[in-house]
Amino acid sequence: MAARFFSLFVFPLVFCALILLALSIPSFSSPVHLSSPQFLGKFSRRPTSSNKLPVKRYRYDVRYFDQRLDHFSFSDDDPRFRQRYLFSSDHWTGPDRMGPIFLYCGNEGDIAWFAENTGFVWEIAPKFGAMVLFPEHRYYGESMPYGSREEAYKNSTTLKYLSAEQALADFAVLVTDLKRNLSAQACPVVLFGGSYGGMLAAWMRLKYPHIAVGALASSAPILQFEDIVPPETFYDLVSNDFKRESTNCFDTIKNSWDVLVSESLKENGLSALTKTFGLCRELRNAQDLVDWLSSAYSYLAMVDYPYPSNFLMPLPGHPIREVCNKIDNASDGSTILERIFEGVSLYYNYTGDVSCFELDDDPHGMSGWDWQACTEMVMPMSSSQVGSMFSPYNFNLSSYEEGCRQSFGVSPRPRWITTEFGGHDIKMTLKMFGSNMIFSNGLLDPWSGGSVLQNISDSVVALVTDEGAHHIDLRAATPEDPAWLVEQRATEVRLIEGWLNNYQAKRLISDM
Numbered sequence: 001m002a003a004r005f006f007s008l009f010v011f012p013l014v015f016c017a018l019i020l021l022a023l024s025i026p027s028f029s030s031p032v033h034l035s036s037p038q039f040l041g042k043f044s045r046r047p048t049s050s051n052k053l054p055v056k057r058y059r060y061d062v063r064y065f066d067q068r069l070d071h072f073s074f075s076d077d078d079p080r081f082r083q084r085y086l087f088s089s090d091h092w093t094g095p096d097r098m099g100p101i102f103l104y105c106g107n108e109g110d111i112a113w114f115a116e117n118t119g120f121v122w123e124i125a126p127k128f129g130a131m132v133l134f135p136e137h138r139y140y141g142e143s144m145p146y147g148s149r150e151e152a153y154k155n156s157t158t159l160k161y162l163s164a165e166q167a168l169a170d171f172a173v174l175v176t177d178l179k180r181n182l183s184a185q186a187c188p189v190v191l192f193g194g195s196y197g198g199m200l201a202a203w204m205r206l207k208y209p210h211i212a213v214g215a216l217a218s219s220a221p222i223l224q225f226e227d228i229v230p231p232e233t234f235y236d237l238v239s240n241d242f243k244r245e246s247t248n249c250f251d252t253i254k255n256s257w258d259v260l261v262s263e264s265l266k267e268n269g270l271s272a273l274t275k276t277f278g279l280c281r282e283l284r285n286a287q288d289l290v291d292w293l294s295s296a297y298s299y300l301a302m303v304d305y306p307y308p309s310n311f312l313m314p315l316p317g318h319p320i321r322e323v324c325n326k327i328d329n330a331s332d333g334s335t336i337l338e339r340i341f342e343g344v345s346l347y348y349n350y351t352g353d354v355s356c357f358e359l360d361d362d363p364h365g366m367s368g369w370d371w372q373a374c375t376e377m378v379m380p381m382s383s384s385q386v387g388s389m390f391s392p393y394n395f396n397l398s399s400y401e402e403g404c405r406q407s408f409g410v411s412p413r414p415r416w417i418t419t420e421f422g423g424h425d426i427k428m429t430l431k432m433f434g435s436n437m438i439f440s441n442g443l444l445d446p447w448s449g450g451s452v453l454q455n456i457s458d459s460v461v462a463l464v465t466d467e468g469a470h471h472i473d474l475r476a477a478t479p480e481d482p483a484w485l486v487e488q489r490a491t492e493v494r495l496i497e498g499w500l501n502n503y504q505a506k507r508l509i510s511d512m
């Protein structure tokens with residue numbers, strides 16, 4: 001597979017064709033594309049790419065479990081792989097007291113990184129006398145089939161076992177086996193997850209009700225499929241986060257794309273842009289810069305936390321406010337692109353130790369999420385003319401499919417997720433069949449638009465915060481936590497307590 005998947009459905013050839021189109025048809029709206037946002041994008045390979053975690057805050061054992069690679073076939077010589085999982089029984093009250101098991105559904109990255117960034121689970125475990133388990137998602141971190149990442153990511157033959165269904169089966173098999181080993185069959189399992197991990201937690205509660213008594217699904221966009229939510233939702237939400245800080249900032253960003261493209265078309269334009277933006281290497285086309293800027297804005301919206309944080313990048317509290325201050329407050333006479341540079345530097349160079357910017361530190365690495373997006377995780381995204389500050393773009397399934405065939409030799413199945421897990425008419429479904437689920441969302445998070453934002457029943461509950469961002473409730477408590485966040489976490493604890501009490505009461509009756 002030689003094709004380079006440099007960003008979802010943006011390919012150099014397409015870009016050249018579009019530039020020509022743009023030149024010959026002046027009315028064509030914009031010659032640059034908007035690439036599909038990823039939950040974590042290039043960050044998802046942390047910490048294996050840098051091979052270090054800042055500090056290990058929580059105590060756990062690292063264990064490995066022998067899994068079958070294909071849960072849905074029956075051949076004895078099917079390959080197997082080693083799934084990593086993090087385990088702590090420090091506070092577990094054990095089988096006799098039906099001590100609960102808190103299972104975090106690993107998502108698209110190194111599980112140790114998620115464990116460090118999911119302080120909530122560690123912090124509430126002692127109160128519940130809970131065991132803590134963080135199983136890693138297959139094809140990420142150390143849980144690689146075929147012996148290495150290179151082999152596992154070789155082509156569609158080796159990648160075909162990378163799916164949400166297989167990952168859920170991994171979690172189910174692992175926790176069932178572990179419970180048997182510990183004679184803990186009666187211990188209730190509570191699922192946790194953020195982002196894609198939150199989707200897995202919600203889906204696992206629905207698919208494996210005999211394995212888990214409840215799920216906290218934080219920032220889980222289980223409705224970001226097909227036409228369930230409008231395709232403009234994500235970028236409109238990112239844009240609103242900027243607009244609420246400053247309309248001038250929103251306008252500056254919105255106007256910057258055309259300026260950027262026309263600069264790039266000038267003689268030596270790409271060199272000039274390379275200088276303006278402090279890039280390490282000569283810019284090859286405007287699209288790469290557009291991708292780099294667009295990702296920064298999307299990630300900023302995800303991590304627009306009210307206090308300083310270091311999830312994707314080291315950032316101050318209210319980072320969008322800070323970026324907009326830079327953009328609005330650049331010295332008089334700054335050009336629009338200089339303003340944009342000032343703003344985006346806050347994201348990419350907050351610590352001030354970046355000597356030049358690499359637009360793409362991993363040009364040949366195909367991420368596991370690209371594969372997932374090209375198979376079942378088809379989340380249509382568009383950028384609207386009016387509400388969005390990004391360059392206008394209409395989601396185009398045929399070009400999306402074309403990109404996937406070029407990159408992986410596969411055709412996406414846009415209707416599979418809703419067939420497998422539901423999504424249409426979710427209220428009705430969850431009302432009739434669901435229970436013990438929390439969908440928590442912060443409205444600053446652009447993924448919130450694809451999640452469940454309304455209470456559905458007494459036990460399928462939406463916790464929505466106006467000022468929250470991407471799964472902030474799962475992060476460790478800090479002294480700077482605003483009252484709404486403290487309250488949100490207290491509600492989550494209370495609801496989980498209710499599930500467990502209810503389970504234990506029913507269990508005692510049925511044992512009699």
Ligand SMILES: *[C@@H]1O[C@H](CO)[C@@H](O)[C@H](O)[C@H]1NC(C)=O
Nearest residue numbers: 001154155156157158408409
């Ligand atoms: C993927 O690579 C393996 C091993 O090199 C090969 O046997 C297989 O045919 C390849 N599959 C595709 C779809 O190219």
Ligand SMILES: *[C@@H]1O[C@H](CO)[C@@H](O)[C@H](O)[C@H]1NC(C)=O
Nearest residue numbers: 063064065066174177178181
């Ligand atoms: C359960 O015990 C068996 C035998 O010691 C071991 O191979 C397996 O890995 C254990 N399961 C888990 C989930 O650790």
Ligand SMILES: *[C@@H]1O[C@H](CO)[C@@H](O)[C@H](O)[C@H]1NC(C)=O
Nearest residue numbers: 321322324325326328329330
């Ligand atoms: C703009 O910059 C000046 C000088 O650095 C500062 O005093 C002022 O507070 C800034 N304004 C905003 C809106 O950030």
Ligand SMILES: *[C@@H]1O[C@H](CO)[C@@H](O)[C@H](O)[C@H]1NC(C)=O
Nearest residue numbers: 278349352353354355356357
């Ligand atoms: C990063 O910030 C430092 C400190 O402000 C500055 O000296 C450096 O030039 C910046 N790097 C880039 C690539 O702009």
Ligand SMILES: *[C@@H]1O[C@H](CO)[C@@H](O)[C@H](O)[C@H]1NC(C)=O
Nearest residue numbers: 394395396397398399400402
């Ligand atoms: C969608 O993409 C296909 C293939 O790239 C192209 O032929 C078609 O014109 C596009 N449709 C729209 C509405 O832009």
Ligand SMILES: *[C@@H]1O[C@H](CO)[C@@H](O)[C@H](O)[C@H]1NC(C)=O
Nearest residue numbers: 453454455461462463464491
């Ligand atoms: C849903 O119900 C819970 C109480 O169980 C409440 O705290 C929450 O605010 C409600 N959510 C919405 C979106 O109304």
